[in-house]
Amino acid sequence: MYCQTNDTLKELLWESVSPCYEALTSELDPDDIEKLNVFELEENIYDEKNGYIQLNISYPTCGCYCSNIAGAYKQQNKDYTILINEAWSCSSERKLHSNKPMDSVLPKGFGINTFIPSLTTEKLPLDQAIFFLNLQIPRKGTETKVTLEVIPFGINFSSNSPLTYEYSESDQSQNLNDIQYLASKIKDKKTLDYLAESTHDSIDHNDFELINSLIDPNHTSKAFQSLDKLSAQLRELKFIFYLYHAIEYKSLILDWDQEAQRFYIKTQIPNKEWMDFRSFLLRNDYWQGPSC
CATH class of the missing domain: 3.30.310 (TATA-Binding Protein)
Structure with a gap:
């Protein structure tokens, strides 16, 4: 550099x-x-x-x-x-930090609204971080790309902001790999929407049998104890899906101001990606559970 x-x-x-x-x-x-x-x-x-x-x-x-x-x-x-x-x-841990306070290093006013200008954070229903700031440190030069990434499902990192510069697993983390499995096996792509909306009577018979195979009332071998709890989890994930599609700028190019000793936004890269809810569940990363 x-x-x-x-x-x-x-x-x-x-x-x-x-x-x-x-x-x-x-x-x-x-x-x-x-x-x-x-x-x-x-x-x-x-x-x-x-x-x-x-x-x-x-x-x-x-x-x-x-x-x-x-x-x-x-x-x-x-x-x-x-x-x-x-x-x-x-420990499923990621951290972006500095030898200076991050708020003094990133552009003035930087936050979730830098990527989603229309978002009103006071109305968010979740008490956990949703996005992580992935910053690609260059070997040469000072132009630095930052991208908004969805935190792996199931991490459940407590936060009062949807955007975090760090996350890790905790005793609140939950293995949600059965949801990814369900998304990969359902016959009717509307099944996931029916589950999230708790309109269970509309679910295809074969898909319903698959869903029941993922539920264990004793919570000993499966992720979910009941159909209602599975629906509640899918509602949370669908909210994250809607928030993901509200992203106006997925990535930014920052550059360094030596005099101000902080970054400024050089380029905003529009978010042109679109996918349905099923694809979103299939493509995102999931917490894999304790390693040892």
Whole structure:
């Protein structure tokens, strides 16, 4: 990003990926750590000249992996703002953070209405985050693409805002893979709408048999205890579906203002994607449950 090298930048970059590196080395002997060179691997990059570091590694716990990507954006006072993308597979955790408060780094007034100008957040019925801000840190230059992504279904990350810069699994997370299975097997695509609307009498007979096979009143082997609870869950997902289709700008190109020490919006990319409810359920990611 910037053709300037100094000890401060080096320290900032290494500090940004230290959680991932420490997870890898936590069970290694000191001699093995000294010999370790993670940047021999093609997927790992250390480019101090351009203020960029990328670390993708597996560490010795249940085949877990972590990813840390960090980039330095130079300020007019020669200091650096660092942006960090962090992901941990075994805790279904993603995090976008900085060495500065995120609200002071992103464009002024940045939030969910940047992507959905018509949205009135006071009327939202959910108390959980719906979207995650995926920011692609560039290795060179300062143009930075941000995209609104739907959080995997079932994570249920508590939030008073539909947009979050981090999420992870918790004891509130729920495995909803049966819904994806149901969407893939139904004969009548209207079945999902009937379920969400609780108009169960309209459901095709064969589809109804399939639905009943996914319900367990004792909640021992299936995700849902009753037809009503399945319908309630589908109503929540359909609300997310409607919100997804209200997105006016799916992605933005941000650029860096050295003097203001924050990003500004350079380009807004209109959302032209459309899909029906069934396709939405099939295409989105789902929380897969505890890894260990």
